[in-house]
Amino acid sequence: MSSFLELKSFYKHINREPESGESGVGHFNIFKVEDLMISRDRPATYSRRNFFKVSLVNGHSKIHYADQSIEVTGSSLVFTNPMIPYHWERIDEQQSGYVCIFTETFFSRFGGIKDYPVFQSPGAAVINLAPEDVCIYKNLFEKMLAELEGDYAFKYDFLRTMLLELLHSAQKMVPAAGQPHTGSNxxxxxxxxxxxxxxxxxxxxxxxxxxxxxxxxxxxxxxxxxxxxxxxxxxxxxxxxxxxxxxxxxxxxxxxxxxxxxxxxxxxxxxxxxxxxxxxxxxxxxxxxxxxxxxxxxxxx
The missing domain is CATH 1.10.10.60 (Homeodomain-like)
Known part of the structure; x- marks a missing residue:
């Protein structure tokens, strides 16, 4: 029974080389969902990862946590914390979207990534999107992908900023999740x-x-x-x-x-x-x- 899925193991699993985001600033990379060759017959595991993941997915799936399962239909944003074990079960054969992975070190200059509500519990981690929202987030992922492939000297700082924009935009869609109680009661x-x-x-x-x-x-x-x-x-x-x-x-x-x-x-x-x-x-x-x-x-x- 494994305890952690390391980045190198992740890349080996998808037949890729970890070519991006390893310049002393932590790790950052983006993939298209349809390019990730992961077998749907892979047995269920609940191993923790050592990296965070933000996914924009279109298609029917189930995300199994140790204590619950969450069904994903249509288009959704999914945030996964490396310390919360899960297994992603693909229901539909056809899936599309984007997957962004990054380490805590990559984000550290913006504070503690673990403190963001979307990363704290499964209940706040899956956000179903309306059609008008899908275009907004798709454009943001495409913009990050284009920047990652570019040669701008400060591209990783720019990518952190866009990632932060994504996190806050998503959290505004679920204001009840993880918000502090400010009432007088x-x-x-x-x-x-x-x-x-x-x-x-x-x-x-x-x-x-x-x-x-x-x-x-x-x-x-x-x-x-x-x-x-x-x-x-x-x-x-x-x-x-x-x-x-x-x-x-x-x-x-x-x-x-x-x-x-x-x-x-x-x-x-x-x-x-x-x-x-x-x-x-x-x-x-x-x-x-x-x-x-x-x-x-x-x-x-």
Whole structure:
């Protein structure tokens, strides 16, 4: 079971040489979807990549994450984060569009790429496009491709600017995704702070990494409020209790780690804050309806 798909492996898989974007500025490249010779019969994997990807795709597909599947129909923008494992299943034989890949280093001078909402969760990562929007993004990808093939001395700076334009344009189409709560309602502010603390602990990237906050009392202490106050605020804004929200997020990360790493169940349990592996197994069975080992052996969730 692989843990990371490296850039060199990606290029080998599509029978290409990594000829672009390796000039000490990180890596950047663009392809036409129809030129990528990737077999549709390739078995499902949930390996993490070491590069980001933005795709403009036209055609019927399914994107399988460890904990959910998202169907893509028509024309869509799809943003993939290297730390969120996925497998792309092509339904239609004919697919068209563009794929842009780049490393975190390429984008670093513009800040943390991981902080952009479209890269933070599968729910915000797939944006269905109206016909008038397709032309706008197609033109932007074509402009980036033409610039990449040109000889302008500062083309990579220009490409970063166009990539940033693409990210912000896309995020404006889903303003609810990942936006901070700015209202005066105290429950909303508490919910936003809780969500930030919860997400800050993920993804778990090392087998010796352990989350610190995995109980309502720990979050309440960090937020300097009573646990009953925290629970009331979350129940009011989300309809779920603090324990439910924590459990759902830990279960989601557990599924990702079981699918994308070769860590033992004990190592995963420890990383998720369970001191006893049997407690983790019981927790996971209640959340997923099967044991961690049984889930790891399934092809697709």
């Amino acid at each position: 105290a429950a909303e502010r508490i919910t936003a702070l809780f969500a930030e603390l919860l997400e800050r602990q993920f993804p778990i990237e090392l087998s010796n990494q352990v989350i610190r906050l995995n109980a309502p009392s720990a979050f309440a202490k960090q937020l300097n409020i009573h646990v009953n106050h925290l629970n009331k605020a979350l129940k009011e804004t989300t309809g779920q209790t603090t324990s439910q929200l924590i459990s759902e997020r830990i279960a989601q990360e557990a599924k990702i780690l079981l699918k994308s790493t070769n860590w033992t169940v004990n190592e995963i349990a420890w990383g998720l804050g369970f001191e006893e592996p049997n407690h983790f197994s019981s927790f996971f069975r209640n959340a997923a309806g099967m044991t961690p080992r049984q889930f790891r052996q399934t092809d697709v969730d």
